[in-house]
Amino acid sequence: MRAQLEQIFSSQHFQANERRRGFLRFIVEETLSGRAQSLKGYTIALAVFGRDDSFDPQADPVVRLEARRLRRDLDSYYVDAGRNDPVRIVIPKGSYVPNFEWLNKPSIAGSADESALELPAVSDRNGAVDVSPITRSSSYRRWSIGAALVAAVAAGLIMWMSPFGAGRFPLSTTREPGVLVMPFEPLSSGENTRYLAAGMGQELTANLFHFSGFRLYTSSSLPDQASRSLQLARDRGFSYVVNGSVQTDAEEVRVTISVVNATSGGIVWTKSYSRPLDPQSFVSTQRALADEIAEVIGQPYGVVRTDMSNGSTAPAVSHMDSYVCVLRAYGYRRTFLRAEFDPAMRCLEQTVQRDPGYSDAWAMLGWLHLDAGRLGFAGDDRQSRYDKAQDAISKALSLQPKNPLALKALAAAYHFTGRYEESQRLTRQLVDLNPNDPEILAQLGWRLSVRGNFEEGVPTLQRAIDRTLNPPNWYFHFIAVGLYLKGDWEQARRIAEQSARGDSGFSQLVLATAYAELGDRQGTQQALVKLGRYEPLARDTEGFLRRQGIADQTVTALVAGLEKARALASR
Structure with missing residues (x-):
């Protein structure tokens, strides 16, 4: 070095x-x-x-x-x-x-099969590097050892973020799904194409490494071995294979990417990207493409987790049930429906008992305890839920101080306990660490907007929406609120209707107020009927809104708008 x-x-x-x-x-x-x-x-x-x-x-x-x-x-x-x-x-x-x-990593002694695929794990996200004992076979592979070093020394850098105690727990044995990233294949002749193909694979792997929730592997297979990737993934117990190719001509570079379910052999997702070919901007082009692809594959609502949630990949081992439980909690957090909360909570409580070293499960458990308090699922017992949330997040960070999910949960805990500046500061740091994760962008945009900073918050939310295949409904909520406060009631209604497709009580609140301003009595009545299904929000609207940390001016406007809507509906 x-x-x-x-x-x-x-x-x-x-x-x-x-x-x-x-x-x-x-x-x-x-x-x-x-x-x-x-x-x-x-x-x-x-x-x-x-x-x-x-x-x-x-x-x-x-x-x-x-x-x-x-x-x-x-x-x-x-x-x-x-x-x-x-x-x-x-x-x-x-x-x-x-x-x-x-x-180029030197060949491992004792390996004689020079045609075999080499599958070094990028990291197990606890800091250890796991290298399968098979030889190298390509000069275009980059293997990251820095991740292990950084993970080891970064623990001290991150722990200052946690206000909680730091006990020690056994490491998790949970088998998250393995994702095998194959080298990108150059389909055109010439050094430029080979360089772009090698760089794309390297950049994509580096970007995916910032996402938790799966084990990441790279392969240095030769082109004629690529056809074996699916069988190789099945033999090794991997769940998904990422394949890519690069073509260039005098004016354009074209990158095609696909994600294949190794269990079923079905294509989960595929897309082609075209960009102008400028030899002076190879690096920026490959990085921009790798960023976009990583967002689709790795984000919490990306193609891998969505496919897993749909049950397309059966757990390879029994303790992968813990991972599936975290996916169930993600599913609940798309809509925050009360009916989905209890099963997700029970599942997580069982998971941390069965698998006490699983940091993601502790983090998600902390997040659900926060929801129980702020959404009224625990009645008036908010403080004890917030205390439980802090305990669970503390355990998650003690297991993995740099776990993105645990740090997201910590930022949420700061917000819902009134530490707004600390929450925004930590959320911004998380955006800097992984700008390809739309979920953390959405959380930053949401927190800025609820505190009244719509000028920065709404564009940030829109960036998250633009980068997500199927955005959760809460990504849209404060875009609609911002439009309502500006008097653009028709646009507010349109955005609120879009988010209401996920059956959101908050969307119905915004819809009712927008319909009332537009003089649509029938639409107002329908929105109020649906709002009534969300008892904590309908019963004490002002208290509910304040528990979300919403700024006073916004709360006052929404409560006044709701009163106007109820008056219109009762005529």
Whole structure:
């Protein structure tokens, strides 16, 4: 790794100035010396950029700006002079801790079958790297070892986010579905196509790694072995195979991607993407495409979890039932229906008893306890539910301090216990860590909007909707509220009707108020009848809205609108 650093510095193609070179050397040496936990903007500013103890990273963005430029310097180097370097140094967005990635990992001793597929696990998300003892067979594979290092040292960086205790629990034995990412196949001749095909596979794997909920594997199969991928996945117990191809001509690059259910052999999802071919923007093109594909595959409401929820893939082992239980809870959280809450809660309570090391189950259990309090499912016993939520989220973070689901639940706990600024700050950090996850975008947009910041919140919600195949109804709620508050009642009605397809009580509230402003007595009456099915919301509308953390001005407007709707309906 140090040799790679010196090779970068000796290359005329590495354009970084002396200050950024010092920045890179400092963060690499600190990481290799076991001090990655100290790599924060403040310490870097003092050590590299000559700032004093009064340095304020909010007022002086020098570290963030120079980190962004350094990432560009490294990208430019690896596109050209460093494309065949054995080790790649990467500074992930949202962090100053470098990753170290192998382009070619040496063959494992004792393996004689040079035609076999190599299947190193990217990570088991507890920090360990699991390598299947089969040899390499392609020079276009990049295997990430930095994930293990970062996961190990990042625990201390993340634990400050948790206000709860940190007990120790056994690691989970839950078998989440395995997803095998095959190398992208170049269908056109030429170096450009081969480069794009290799880069697409690498970028997609790196993006998918940020999502939890499945085990990720890569393969270095040769093109004539790709036809064996489905059988290989079945033999190894993987649930899904991701295949891709790249074609180029003088004007365009075309990427085709498919996700195949290894159990049934059916295509879960497939799509082709076309982009203008600009040799000067290969890196940005492959990254943009990989971002978009990762969103569809990996997000909580993406194609893998949706297919699993539909029962298309039978659990390979009995303890995969724990994973299916988390999927059931995700299903409930699409609509927040009372009828789906109790089965999801019982399932999660059984799961954490059976599988106490499963961080996702604890996180989701904490989230459902929050729902029980804020949605009135627990009657007036809100505080004890919030306490249980904190306990469950604390356990999830003690098991996996960097678990995305647990950190999302923690941000939710901050919001629903009135710590709005902390909630938004943590949610923004999670967006920075994985900008390809529409769910965390939607949570940020929702939290901004409920606190009255519709100017930023609504566009953020819209971005999440645009990136989701089948958005949950709550993604639309505060887009409709924002339109209602602006007096655009027809558009508010249209958006609320769209979200009401998921049978949402809040959608009916917005519909009733919008219909009333439009003078539609029949529509108002129908919305009020449906709203009455949601007893906590209908009985004490103002109290219900305040428990969601909604800003006073918005609560006042909605309550007044509901009174107007009831007056119109009673005529």
